[in-house]
Amino acid sequence: MLKRVTPNTKIVITVLANTRQIVVRDTGPGIAPDAIPKLFDSFYTSGKQGGTGLGLAYCKRTMKALGGDIQCRSELGKYTAFVLFFPKVSKELNSILGAQAV
Secondary structure, X not given: OOOOOOOOOOEEEEEEHHHOEEEEEEOOOOOOOOOHHHOOOOOOOOOOOOXXXXXXXXXXXXXXXXXXXEEXXXXXXXXXXXXXXXXXXXXXXXXXXXXXXO
């Protein structure tokens, strides 16, 4: 993993309602390709201090439990994006919540 602080990093959050996705993308240093398959493993960290390696593992378990998923896409020196995929809300649940299902 590239360990470089970039003071001009930007974070963009995009909601894609028609595909039930939320994309959180930054313009930071990116994540090494060999680290991406391990990011969602419990207790995986890559040299940072203060982390337990449980945050992304918890996110993955939670999204899967809800019927969705989370994925990471990254390119060193350019960006990292986490894509959250949400399941379609059933009409029954939609009527209980009083909202319009997407």
